Amino acid sequence: ERVVNPTISLWDMKAMEPPQQTTTSGEDMPSLVGVKSIGVDYGLVRTGVATTVGYDPQPLAILSDLNNTQVCDKVLQYAKSEQASKIILGLPLHKNGTVAEQTNLTLVLAQELAQAALATLGPMVPVEMWDERYTSKEAAARAHAQDPNRFLYGSLDADAACIILEHYYHDHGLGRITVPVIPESLRRECLHQFETRQSLEEERRSNAMQEREERMQRRKDAIARSQQKDQEEQTRRNLSGGSKKKKKKKKKR
Known part of the structure; x- marks a missing residue:
């Protein structure tokens, strides 16, 4: 069961964000x-x-008519199948950068x-938010330019x-x-779920x-028995053939 903490705000998240490198040098x-x-x-x-x-x-x-839990499940399926190391969620804001109604819905x-x-x-696949202002208009403009x-x-x-x-x-x-995943007790619980899931997957x-190795061993044993049976059959044929040749020689005398 997922328990969303309703008290955290965009400003709380910004305050928790560690300092980011702001140099404009491409090399850095x-x-x-x-x-x-x-x-x-x-x-x-x-x-999208x-x-x-x-x-x-x-x-x-494009995921249509899904609730938040279903959206999360689908996004995580894609993240796992694509082996992604980040999930970047668009953050809707007003043109002046202030919080909109859709901002709060997206925060949830x-x-x-x-x-x-x-x-x-x-913990190696973080969820990060990114200012998505004007992206829908830009997408529409690009699509119209390609095909009016x-x-x-x-x-x-x-x-x-x-x-x-x-x-x-x-x-x-x-x-x-x-x-962030807060409070700390919730974060620890999520980590415990991940570790439990990892243990079960490893098991x-x-x-x-082990089952594959056992199947391979059974196939090897079956092949070995078949080869041994063929060898025994060939040995009997050889012995039988040698006995017939001796009888023919005796008749000629």
């Missing part, structure tokens, strides 16, 4: 080459999902997603998720907000490997 920027991420453009009706390895985002899916999802990710994928006749309604969410990833990688993730892998 943290490289995201080869870092695989899942991008999420969350909406109450539709949620995209993926990227380095700086080449690609749309994955962000906390549930961070909790589920920690319990399922572990394209029907845009309900088809741009995954494209917007791609743009979220594109901007995140272009800015080297500077300005991100890592979604299943070990059992599967």
Whole structure:
């Protein structure tokens, strides 16, 4: 069961964020080459999902008519199948950067997603939020430029998720907000769930490997018995053939 802490705000999250490197020197920027991420453009009706390895985002899916728990489960499935090391969730704000109604709804999802990710994928796959202002308009403009006749309604969410990833990688993730799992007791519980899940998966892998080895051994034993039977049959034939030759020689005399 996921317990979302309703008291944490965007400003609390920003206050918890450790200092980020702000140098403008390209050489000093943290490289995201080869870092695989899942991008999420969350909406109450539709949620766009995209993926990227380095700086080449690609749309994955548009999730429709799902509640928060279902959205989290789907996003985590994609994160696991894509072997992502980050989940980047778009953060909707007003044009002037202030909190909008959709901001608070997204914060609720962000906390549930961070909790589920920690319990399922572990602490090495953080959930981070990224300013998504104008991404939907940019996605629409790009789609219209590529195909002026394209029907845009309900088809741009995954494209917007791609743009979220594109901007995140272009800015080297500077300005991100890592979604914490708090209080500490909840974080420990999620870690315990992850460790338990890991232990069960390791046990299943070990059992599967043992069963596979036992099947291989049974096949080897069956092949060995078959070969031994063939050798015994060949030996009997050889002995029988030698006896017949001796009888023929006696008749000639």
